[in-house]
Amino acid sequence: MESENLALFVSQVVCVGDHAATVDCAYQVAWSINPHMRVGSVDVHRAQRQHERFTASLRRLGAEVTELPFVHGAFDSVFAKDNALLVTQQGRRRALLARPRCGERASEQAPRAHALERAGFDVSIAHGEPIEGGDIVMLPNGGGALLGYGFRSSRGAAAGLASFLGADVLPLKLRDPALYHLDTALFALNDGTLLVCPEAFTNEGLRALEAHPAVRDIAYVPREEALRFGVNLVQIGATLLVGGPAPTVAYAARARGLRLEITPLDEFQLAGGSAACLVSHVHALDAATTAAAA
Numbered sequence: 001m002e003s004e005n006l007a008l009f010v011s012q013v014v015c016v017g018d019h020a021a022t023v024d025c026a027y028q029v030a031w032s033i034n035p036h037m038r039v040g041s042v043d044v045h046r047a048q049r050q051h052e053r054f055t056a057s058l059r060r061l062g063a064e065v066t067e068l069p070f071v072h073g074a075f076d077s078v079f080a081k082d083n084a085l086l087v088t089q090q091g092r093r094r095a096l097l098a099r100p101r102c103g104e105r106a107s108e109q110a111p112r113a114h115a116l117e118r119a120g121f122d123v124s125i126a127h128g129e130p131i132e133g134g135d136i137v138m139l140p141n142g143g144g145a146l147l148g149y150g151f152r153s154s155r156g157a158a159a160g161l162a163s164f165l166g167a168d169v170l171p172l173k174l175r176d177p178a179l180y181h182l183d184t185a186l187f188a189l190n191d192g193t194l195l196v197c198p199e200a201f202t203n204e205g206l207r208a209l210e211a212h213p214a215v216r217d218i219a220y221v222p223r224e225e226a227l228r229f230g231v232n233l234v235q236i237g238a239t240l241l242v243g244g245p246a247p248t249v250a251y252a253a254r255a256r257g258l259r260l261e262i263t264p265l266d267e268f269q270l271a272g273g274s275a276a277c278l279v280s281h282v283h284a285l286d287a288a289t290t291a292a293a294a
Contacts, residue, residue: 005095006062006063006236006269007063007064007066007146007281007282008058008063008064008065008066008234008279008280008281008282009065009066009067009068009080009086009119009282010055010058010065010066010067010068010069010080010278010279010280011068011069011070011078011080011278012052012067012068012070012078012171013026013027013044013047013048013051013070013071013077013078014027014044014048014070015070016060016069016070016071017069021074021122023027024072024073025070025072026044026070026075027040027044027070027075027078027182027259027271028040028042028044028075028087028208029041029043029075029184029270029271029281030166031104032143033102033104033105033270034177034178034180035177035178035180035227035272036178036269036270036271037270037271037272038094038270039196040066042266042267042270045167046267049126049183049269050129050265050266050267051078051268051278052266053263053264054170054243054263054265054278055067055129055178056242056277057241057261058234058236058241059227059265061237061241062236062237062238063236064217065121068080068112068115069111069115071107071108071112071150073107073117074105074107074269076104076105076107076271076273077111077112078268078273078278079106079134079268079271079273079277079278080091080101080167080184080269080278080279080280081133081134081276081278081279081280082105082132082133082134082181082277082279083098083108083109083112084096084097084098084112084113084116084123084133084248084280085095085098085133085135085136085161085164085283086116086121086187086280086281086282086283087165087282087283087284087285088282088283088284088285089286090285090286091124093119093120093121093122093282094121094122094123094124094164095116095121095122095123095124096115096124096125096126096161096277097112097113097123097124097125097126098126098131098132099125099126099128099129099130099131099132099134099157100111100130100152100239101126101130101151101152102152108162109283111125113125115272117172124164125159125208126157126161127138127160128156128157128160129153129154129155129156130153130155130157130162131147131153131154131157131160131161132152132153133183133280134148134152134181134182134183134184134273134276134277135149135152135153135181135183136148136150136182136183137180137182137183137186137188138188138283139192139212139215140188140189140190140192140198140211140214140280141192141214141290142167142214143167143168143192143212143213143215144162144165144167144168144169144170144268145151145161145162145167145168145169145170146166146172146182146186146209147169147170147171147172148171148172148173148174148181148183148185148186149160149171149172149173149174150167150173150175151177151180152176152181153173153179154181155171155173158170158171158261162174165177165285166176167285168211170204170208170209170212172201172205172208173201173202173204173205174188174198174200174201175201175202175265176197176199176200176223178227179197179199179200179223179226179227180272181277183199183219183231183232183276184200184226184229184231184232184272184275185197185201185202185226185231185246186231187231187232187233187235187276189235189257190235190254191216191256192213192214192216192217193216193217193218193219193252193256194209194217194218194220195219195220195221195224195231195233195249195252196209196218196220196221196231197220197221197222197225197226197231198220199223199225199226200226219248219252220250221246221249221252223246225246225247225248228244228245228246228269229242229243229244229265229269229273229274229275230245230246230248230249231232231246231272231294232273232275232277233275233276234275234276234279238257238258238259239258239259239260239261240253240258240259240260240261241261241263241275241283242261242262242263242267242274242276242280243262243263243264243268243269244262244264244265244266244269244274245262246260246262247256252255262273265278281294
């Protein structure tokens, strides 16, 4: 098991600095680049309170949380997972900076790279094909990674991701525009169980998941629950944090000795993201390699 990924990064929700406050200084829905977004729909003060409670829950459960600055005018920068894949390997912190497909998100990347460098990461830039952190799901026990493609990331990005990780990457075609990132449709529990919304994938992709050597079991989650971000989770030890009710996921969690804890994140769901999107894990590749060899 990957040492429970207790080192996490989150983004602040508003600018913190000495410049005069403007409308560009806080999270909002200012454009529409996925089917969930409705321009002007966010109550930023409520969003701040939700984010504070969410971050407090992460820390209470044992995570070491580091805050990254909000990127002025880049409102989706609150979704810290999308910017980069973070790993540790042989005592070295490494980051693969994403290559967003949508121009609205491109302005996040340079400030994020600088912040990650200040946090001690060696930053590599994904070149060529678009790839976004929301499309990457790491598998436990040295099982490599899954890459969703079709709406944001490209299938061709799998090779660069595999090279960065030194591990196999399984590309999975996404076919539901409302489940536009892989982490809206699939979650990998630490024990190797996948929570999967089958409607998000092709039959070929589902068969590939069922046959994957790192997958212990699959629990299927209805599309309606996935659309409410029920599989967009964070796992810390025996607790799954979710941004709203998820009865099928709660049942699957109990069956595996886990508990589901709800921390409301509906203000962020208005922009198409929830718990998993708000957190960037630092994946311990050395621990994964050791577990795979055991």
